Amino acid sequence: MTEGTAFLERLDRACETWGDVNPQEFAQLIRELQRFPPAEQFDLLAQAFVEDNYLKQEYAGRILTQLNPPCARSIDDLLPRLLPGWNLSVEQLPRYLAGAFGRQTVLTALDEIDSSSAPGSSKTKTVRYWLRMFPGDRST
Numbered sequence: 001m002t003e004g005t006a007f008l009e010r011l012d013r014a015c016e017t018w019g020d021v022n023p024q025e026f027a028q029l030i031r032e033l034q035r036f037p038p039a040e041q042f043d044l045l046a047q048a049f050v051e052d053n054y055l056k057q058e059y060a061g062r063i064l065t066q067l068n069p070p071c072a073r074s075i076d077d078l079l080p081r082l083l084p085g086w087n088l089s090v091e092q093l094p095r096y097l098a099g100a101f102g103r104q105t106v107l108t109a110l111d112e113i114d115s116s117s118a119p120g121s122s123k124t125k126t127v128r129y130w131l132r133m134f135p136g137d138r139s140t
Contacts, residue, residue, distance in 0.1 A: 003035070003036070004036070004040070004044055007029075007032050007033060007036075007044055008044065008047060010028075010029060010032060011029060011048065011056060011059060011060070012056070014029065014059060015053065015055045015056045015059070018055075019055075020055070021055070021058055021059055021062065025059075026059065026062065026063075029059060029063060030063055030066065030067065033045070033063060033067065034067070038067075038069045038070055039069070039070055039072050041067060041069035042064070042069040042070065042071045042072075043072075045060040045063055045064050045069070046060075046071075046078070046081075046082060048060035048061075049082040049085055049086050049090075049093060050081070050082065050085045051085045052085050052086070052087050053087070054087045054089060054090065057086070057087045057090040057093070058090055058092075060092075061090045061091070061092025061093055061096070062092060064092055064093070064096045065092045065095060065096060068096070068099065068100075070100070071100050071101075075097065075101045075105055075106060075109045076109055076112065078097075079097075079106075079109050079110070079113055079118075079120060080113065080118045080119045080120055081119075082120070083113070083119065083120020083121075083123045083124070083127070084119045084120045084123075086120070086123060088123060088126045091130045091133065094106070094127045094130035094131055094134075095130065095134055097127075098131055098134065103131055106127070106131065107128070107131070110124040110127055110128065
């Protein structure tokens with residue numbers, strides 16, 4: 001078993017054990033993830049958004065906003081991969097994307113998804129909603 005697989009299994013166990021985000025488990029997940037190079041941290045957390053599992057995504061989203069790891073992927077590759085499984089209630093993913101790529105870049109990528117009916121196009125309106133809820137440019 002790789003270390004990345006072990007982290008993802010720990011995340012799965014946290015979701016099975018607790019009915020909500022457990023503060024001690026959350027802190028332990030952060031400590032474990034910090035053992036990875038920053039570029040790998042995002043890739044591990046992104047896997048939580050591939051399937052619609054609210055609690056798993058809530059853990060991953062909170063860790064994303066706390067650690068703010070860099071993302072080596074382009075927004076155009078990332079959104080079609082993550083949006084189909086993204087749980088609409090997890091606002092941290094849009095917040096992270098806006099911080100990592102810039103709000104306007106995210107909006108442009110959402111426009112492209114809308115115009116092509118790419119996977120996740122049914123969720124672009126909610127991403128725009130969450131982007132309006134964050135401090136800063138509210139012109140979205």
